[in-house]
Amino acid sequence: RQGSELAGWAMGRWTYEGIDLNHNFADLNTALWDAEDNDLVPHQFPNHYIPIPEYYTFANATVAAETRAVIAWMQRYPFVLSANLHGGELVVTYPFDMTRTYWKAQELTPTPDDGVFRWLATVYATANLAMASGERRRCHYDDFTRFGNIINGANWHTVAGSMNDFSYLHTNCFEITVELSCDKFPHASELPEEWENNRESLLLFMEQVHRGIKGVVRDSDTEQGIPNAIISVDGINHDVRT
Numbered sequence: 001r002q003g004s005e006l007a008g009w010a011m012g013r014w015t016y017e018g019i020d021l022n023h024n025f026a027d028l029n030t031a032l033w034d035a036e037d038n039d040l041v042p043h044q045f046p047n048h049y050i051p052i053p054e055y056y057t058f059a060n061a062t063v064a065a066e067t068r069a070v071i072a073w074m075q076r077y078p079f080v081l082s083a084n085l086h087g088g089e090l091v092v093t094y095p096f097d098m099t100r101t102y103w104k105a106q107e108l109t110p111t112p113d114d115g116v117f118r119w120l121a122t123v124y125a126t127a128n129l130a131m132a133s134g135e136r137r138r139c140h141y142d143d144f145t146r147f148g149n150i151i152n153g154a155n156w157h158t159v160a161g162s163m164n165d166f167s168y169l170h171t172n173c174f175e176i177t178v179e180l181s182c183d184k185f186p187h188a189s190e191l192p193e194e195w196e197n198n199r200e201s202l203l204l205f206m207e208q209v210h211r212g213i214k215g216v217v218r219d220s221d222t223e224q225g226i227p228n229a230i231i232s233v234d235g236i237n238h239d240v241r242t
Helices: 029-037 065-076 114-127 163-170 188-210
Strands: 081-086 090-095 150-152 174-183 230-233 236-241
Touching: 029 163, 065 163, 081 163, 081 188, 090 114, 090 230, 114 174, 114 236, 150 230, 163 174
Parallel strands: 081 174, 090 150
Antiparallel strands: 090 174, 230 236
């Protein structure tokens, strides 16, 4: 109700228990990168469907009920495409969100599927009326128009335990973050314009599920589908699973 004029950037960011849901997923990046550095991937440590660390499953772990519910949802349904919606900037970010060099606040840290992620981010950004506008002004300090209004998340600011990275490393889902508007808390009267800015880009983004290879892996004798078959693509160090 206060609008952005009277609300700071941190307003509404934390739950009642003081947890930032945006940083609350298990950090699977560190385990993967440590295994890669020790030449354990993929024979001794997987490059996909990375298991959740034991410490994260303890009852006293600092994990919000909302985060646990979303993880259970992701494990129950085989999502392949997702976007989470934020406010306060005009840009689309894509994984990885966490820098590989742990002490760096910013560092280009692409996934093995960087080309796909850049495509997904570009599809959204180029169809978003506010981002694509020729009269577009920068929201704050960063001029994202120089990069086509997309950026690797870690190259903007590092986030450990993001939903994007967790989705990519724990499931088959490719997820991006859309910063919808310079105004983090638009007034009710501004919402119709915000909807028009994003309607076509949301539809185009959803249509991207039809890109790439899809089908059913079957047993050649019985013609029955094979669950949990691992599919590898030459040159991409990230498998997917049926």
